[in-house]
Amino acid sequence: xxxxxxxxxxxxxxxxxxxxxxxxxAESATPRRDRPIGLYxxxxxxxxxxxMEIESLAGSAFALEQxxxxxxxxxxxxxxxxxxxxxxxxxxxxxxxxxxAMPPGRSLIAVGACxxxxxxxxxxxxxxxxxxxxxxxxxxxxGCPPSPQDILDALQELARL
Amino acid sequence: xxxxxxxIRGGERLALSHYRLEAAQWAEMLxxxxxxxxxxxxxxxxxxxxxxxxxxxxxxxxxxxxxDRRYLAPSSRFPGAEWGERVGYDLYGxxxxxxxxxxxxxxxxxxxxxxxxxxxxxxxxxxxxRPLAGSHLLRPEQTGLSGPLEFSFEVHRGAIRTVEIxxxxxxxxxxxxxxGKTPEEAMPLVSRMTAGGFVAHPLAFARAxxxxxxxxxxxxxxxxxxxxxxxxxxxIHLLDMARTARGVDAQxxxxxxxHAREAIARACSEQGVSRRLMDMVTCDGFCxxxxxxxxxxxxxxxxxxRLAALEELQRVFAPRLKxxxxxxxxxxxxFAVGGVTGRASGRGTDMRRREAGMxxxxxxxxxxxxxxxxxxxxxxxxxxxxSLRLLxxxxxxxxxxxxxxxxxxxxxxxxVVEGARGDVWYWVRLKDGRIENLHVRDPGVSLxxxxxxxxxxxxVSRVPAAxxxxxxSPSGxxx
Ligand code: SF4
Numbered sequence: 001x002x003x004x005x006x007x008x009x010x011x012x013x014x015x016x017x018x019x020x021x022x023x024x025x026a027e028s029a030t031p032r033r034d035r036p037i038g039l040y041x042x043x044x045x046x047x048x049x050x051x052m053e054i055e056s057l058a059g060s061a062f063a064l065e066q067x068x069x070x071x072x073x074x075x076x077x078x079x080x081x082x083x084x085x086x087x088x089x090x091x092x093x094x095x096x097x098x099x100x101a102m103p104p105g106r107s108l109i110a111v112g113a114c115x116x117x118x119x120x121x122x123x124x125x126x127x128x129x130x131x132x133x134x135x136x137x138x139x140x141x142x143g144c145p146p147s148p149q150d151i152l153d154a155l156q157e158l159a160r161l
Numbered sequence: 162x163x164x165x166x167x168x169i170r171g172g173e174r175l176a177l178s179h180y181r182l183e184a185a186q187w188a189e190m191l192x193x194x195x196x197x198x199x200x201x202x203x204x205x206x207x208x209x210x211x212x213x214x215x216x217x218x219x220x221x222x223x224x225x226x227x228x229d230r231r232y233l234a235p236s237s238r239f240p241g242a243e244w245g246e247r248v249g250y251d252l253y254g255x256x257x258x259x260x261x262x263x264x265x266x267x268x269x270x271x272x273x274x275x276x277x278x279x280x281x282x283x284x285x286x287x288x289x290x291r292p293l294a295g296s297h298l299l300r301p302e303q304t305g306l307s308g309p310l311e312f313s314f315e316v317h318r319g320a321i322r323t324v325e326i327x328x329x330x331x332x333x334x335x336x337x338x339x340x341g342k343t344p345e346e347a348m349p350l351v352s353r354m355t356a357g358g359f360v361a362h363p364l365a366f367a368r369a370x371x372x373x374x375x376x377x378x379x380x381x382x383x384x385x386x387x388x389x390x391x392x393x394x395x396x397i398h399l400l401d402m403a404r405t406a407r408g409v410d411a412q413x414x415x416x417x418x419x420h421a422r423e424a425i426a427r428a429c430s431e432q433g434v435s436r437r438l439m440d441m442v443t444c445d446g447f448c449x450x451x452x453x454x455x456x457x458x459x460x461x462x463x464x465x466x467r468l469a470a471l472e473e474l475q476r477v478f479a480p481r482l483k484x485x486x487x488x489x490x491x492x493x494x495x496f497a498v499g500g501v502t503g504r505a506s507g508r509g510t511d512m513r514r515r516e517a518g519m520x521x522x523x524x525x526x527x528x529x530x531x532x533x534x535x536x537x538x539x540x541x542x543x544x545x546x547x548s549l550r551l552l553x554x555x556x557x558x559x560x561x562x563x564x565x566x567x568x569x570x571x572x573x574x575x576x577v578v579e580g581a582r583g584d585v586w587y588w589v590r591l592k593d594g595r596i597e598n599l600h601v602r603d604p605g606v607s608l609x610x611x612x613x614x615x616x617x618x619x620x621v622s623r624v625p626a627a628x629x630x631x632x633x634s635p636s637g638x639x640x
Contacts, residue, residue, distance in 0.1 A: 045333055048307040048636045049356035049437065052400065055307065059403065060416035061423035089272035090329040091309050093290060094301055120353050125278040126268075126334045144353070147436055148423075 036070040037159060040078035040102070044095055045127060046085025046119070049145040050112030054082060057148035067156055075101035080138075080155075086114040086121035087128045107138040109158070111151060116140045164195040166216045169223045176573035177372065179222040181209075184233070187225035191238040199497035201586055202602035203235050203242035205249025205257070207280055210235065212242060213575070213586065213602070215497070218515045220575050222588065227255050234260035241496045244609050252279040266291065268639055270329035279337055294325065297621050301330050305404065305625030307356070308635030312624065319620050324613040331639035336599055343595055344370040344444045352440050355603060355637035360386075360393040361580025362587075362601070362637075363442040368576030369587040370444050375570025381560040382446045383518050385453045388555055389441050390578065391548040392460050396425050396437065397581035398501075398541040401632040402475075405538050408626025409485075411478035414471070421467045428459040454559070457552045465549055468542075475542055482535035486615045486627035490530050498607045500583025501544070502631045504528040505536035512579040517565040520554035523547055534630035580604065582632045603637030 041058075043051040058064055058071040072078050075098045087095060099106070110131045113119030118129030131137050141154045168190040172180035182190060198214035198221070205211070210232040211224040225232060234257035235242040246257035247267035254277030269276065271291040275283035295313030304310055309330030315323040335354060339347045344366070354362040364386055371378055378386070403418035426436035432455055434441060434448075441448050488498065493506035503510060507530040513519055526543040529536040568574075576587045583604025590598040608631060616627055 042302055043308050045309060045331055046636065047353040047356050048634065049353070049359070049439070051307040052356050052437075055400075056419070056423060056426070059419035059423075061419045085308075086333060088309070088330055088333060089274070090270045090290065090332070091301070092272065094309065094330065098302060120350050121333045121335075121338075124334045124338070125274045125283075126272075126329075126332050144439075145356075145437070147430075 033068060033159075036065060036068050037080060037155075038072040038078040039069050039080050039082055039155075040072055040075050040098065041082045041084065042095065042098055044083055044085045044091040044115070045088030046112065046114035046121065048085070050084035050114065050143075053145045053148050054084065054111060054151060057151055062148055062152060064152065067152060068159060069155060075099075076103065078102050079105065080107045080109055082109050082111050083115045083131060084111045086118045086130055087134065088126055089128055090126070092128060107158075108135065109155075110137045110140045112146055113142060113144040116142060119144055165190060165193040165198050165214070166221060168193050169214075169221055172223065175224075176222075176571040177568055178220050178575060179224065179573060182223050182225045184225060184228065187223070188233055190223060191233060191235060197238060199494070200235075200239040200241045201497060201584070202600065202606065203239065203245030204600045204602075205232070205245060205253065205255050206598070207253050207255060210249070210255075210257075211588075211600070212239060213588065213600075214239075215510075218510070218512070220577065220586075222575065230254065231256045231258050233258050236261040241607060241610055244606055251277070253277055254280050254284070265325065266327075266329070268329045268332045270327055272329070278334070293327065295323070299621060299624055303625070305408070305629050306633055306635055308639075310633070310635040310638070314616075314621055316621065320618045321616050321621060321624075324616055326609055326612065328635060328639035331635040333636075333640065335640040336601065339596055339599055341595055344589070344591070347596055348442075348444055349440065352442070354601065354640060355634040356437065357397055357582050357632070357634035357637055358393070358578075358580045358585055358603070359437050359439045360389045360442060361578045361582075361585045362603075364390060365576040365578040365580075365585040365587040366589070367442055367444050368578065369574040369589040370576070370591070372568050372574030372576065373570070373572055373589055373591050374574075375568055376445070377565060377567035378446065379560075380518055380562050383516075384555050384559050384561075385447050385451070386442065387516075387519070388453055388457045388552060389438055389447070390580070391551050392425065392429070392457070393438055394581040395460070395464055395545045395548050396422050397632070398545055399425070401501075401582075401629070402471075402538055402541050404629035405482065405534060405626075406478065408629045409478065409481040411474075411481060414474040414478050417467065417471055417474055421464060421471065424463045424467070425460055428463045429456065432456040432459055454556060457556055461549055461552050461556075464545070468546060468549075471542055471545075475538060479535045479539065482538055482630070483533060485534040486619075486630055488532045488611055488615050488631075490532060492611045492614055493532070496607050496610050498583075498611060500580070500604050500632070501537050501540045502608060503583065505540050506530065506532035510584065512577050512584045517563050518561065520551055520558075523551040523554045525550070534627070537630055582634060582637075583607070585637075601640055603634060603640070605633045605635075605638040608633060609638070 123129035251269035301309035399422040406415035490507035
């Protein structure tokens with residue numbers, strides 16, 4: 001009989017246990033729903049700072065899923081569109097395409113100063129500026145950039161409405 | 162001094178490293194016998210075309226006047242100059258004669274309010290977005306990058322053959338917003354150039370401005386800048402490692418990278434500074450209230466204990482990255498690819514090594530010539546170890562004097578910073594205390610011409626993983 005073969009060094013097991021130990025917990029609960037709220041994140045022409053903070057929120061250091069949200073990679077699965085960055089004129093078509101692909105009941109959320117009102121990149125030859133001047137949004141999350149916790153708090157608040 | 166370097170220095174000296182060449186001298190320089198100096202950047206406006214090259218590790222800037230809206234294309238000698246020529250055409254309508262490539266727009270995809278928006282006589286916009294060539298598209302929202310870059314490919318039997326990049330979605334007209342401002346007024350915007358360089362970009366700008374003003378920041382400021390830069394390096398390396406890991410389903414490694422990056426952000430926040438060190442660098446130093454020693458100690462204490470697990474996990478998952486998205490050493494040299502991607506492909510360039518006051522003994526990472534995603538990832542982790550060592554050394558001798566002389570005040574300056582994603586360069590010319598002209602070169606620009614070779618042969622579905630492993634910043638490239 002063959003002996004058991006170790007799949008990975010023992011320290012990897014410890015690393016796994018560490019990752020489990022660090023697993024974050026949502027501090028305040030979002031009301032339970034049948035399914036998590038699908039978030040589609042789209043950068044439309046900022047410095048990428050807000051996008052990266054949402055990427056952190058969606059990563060392992062935050063409890064996004066426990067809080068009742070899931071990041072989706074297909075707009076057809078999305079309930080809320082989280083837009084970051086000022087909308088460049090070239091990206092307007094992309095924003096429109098993604099928005100149209102989302103199912104009815106969708107919501108638009110501006111994350112960060114750029115997405116809200118253009119922030120440091122107001123309207124110019126290449127930019128349309130923020131969503132404020134373009135279309136109604138369900139929620140604006142200020143900050144440059146807002147922290148992942150700020151974003152999570154705002155999303156949870158919105159989910160409770 | 163090389164033949165090319167000698168010819169550049171034969172021009173009229175405008176500033177510390179800047180020479181003006183008449184059209185004939187420019188043509189002679191472009192056909193100079195002997196080796197081609199590595200090109201850092203090429204840029205063009207209505208008045209002049211410029212190339213910034215490296216002679217050894219020293220920058221050398223050559224400019225020639227634009228006449229009748231034309232100039233002899235530097236890409237006839239420097240293949241990497243093509244991107245700058247195309248940007249120059251898009252923004253100013255200035256034509257490069259005898260240019261390489263197909264001359265496709267770099268930034269103007271047709272949605273702007275005017276054509277050649279920065280020229281003296283902008284033309285009406287054609288209207289509508291330019292249709293992309295290529296049989297397959299990767300939409301800006303599908304690249305896995307944090308900004309909008311669009312790719313189109315020719316694909317044969319499922320394998321990529323050619324790649325075209327459209328960066329217009331990420332162009333915000335930053336340079337036009339900076340012209341006419343004082344450096345102090347410009348700094349908040351420079352600090353938001355790209356999240357991959359919240360420290361690196363403003364620091365390169367601050368160095369360029371200091372040189373233009375004939376100032377030399379003291380050793381105390383210099384050391385604070387170095388510490389901020391190393392903290393950013395660790396954080397961005399962890400981000401790029403997490404993305405690379407996710408690209409090959411190495412979730413456990415990605416988890417550890419996420420936690421380490423977030424721990425650094427929290428350590429910064431707990432020390433009263435912004436999570437990603439935004440707005441820390443000012444033109445003449447750093448923001449009020451920054452306590453650099455406790456900040457460096459906190460980040461060091463946070464990061465050091467995490468290294469062993471990261472190294473172990475990286476060893477386990479490294480085989481998945483072996484041979485993936487290889488950048489050939491000759492191409493890396495030809496296009497002067499910097500940063501981790503260049504150093505993983507045989508280039509030795511690390512601009513930190515030429516800095517006054519650098520604790521060179523801390524920089525122990527040696528490069529690689531493998532050129533694949535594994536080599537890049539290995540270097541990132543090794544450089545995090547160097548960053549921690551560098552923090553220790555700087556804390557041990559903070560503010561240690563050296564005797565570098567201040568430059569002459571010429572109103573023009575070049576600043577460089579070895580950022581996490583490579584060498585960030587700023588050239589600035591001041592007039593009456595305001596920015597008369599400016600060029601920003603993000604390290605991602607040197608990756609554009611080599612991407613096709615790195616992606617060739619893969620299915621389009623593998624492109625996001627490949628892009629993740631090279632750390633591209635669309636907002637930095639397109640500004
Ligand atoms: S709001 Fe600030 S951090 Fe966010 S994308 Fe705009 S400039 Fe960057």
